[in-house]
Amino acid sequence: MEITWRQIIVFGGIPIWLASLFLQAWLSRKKSPRPGIALPGIIFLASIVLAVLDGDVISGAEWLEALLPWNIPTLVYMLIFLLCHKGRKERARDILQEREKLDIQNLE
Numbered sequence: 001m002e003i004t005w006r007q008i009i010v011f012g013g014i015p016i017w018l019a020s021l022f023l024q025a026w027l028s029r030k031k032s033p034r035p036g037i038a039l040p041g042i043i044f045l046a047s048i049v050l051a052v053l054d055g056d057v058i059s060g061a062e063w064l065e066a067l068l069p070w071n072i073p074t075l076v077y078m079l080i081f082l083l084c085h086k087g088r089k090e091r092a093r094d095i096l097q098e099r100e101k102l103d104i105q106n107l108e
Helices: 005-028 034-054 060-070 072-107
Strands: none
Touching: 005 034, 005 072, 034 060, 034 072, 060 072
């Protein structure tokens, strides 16, 4: 039985990509923002390296054309980071408001 590229992508690439999305969401929920930025940063640096290794990139417009397809995953990971981090900030603000209400009630 011969293994095709389609089988490699379906049984290898897609599960790894889905696992990386869950990893990004988990890292983005951490208290510090640094873990959530690590995966998009690594992918961004890899896209620059791949564009440089391509060798055909000369002008600014060609750089943009070379970097854009490689940075779609970076944009997806950054969107996950921003959504998770925003939710964390909102929950922290809500907890602080509840604490202030309890403090005011205790003073009365």
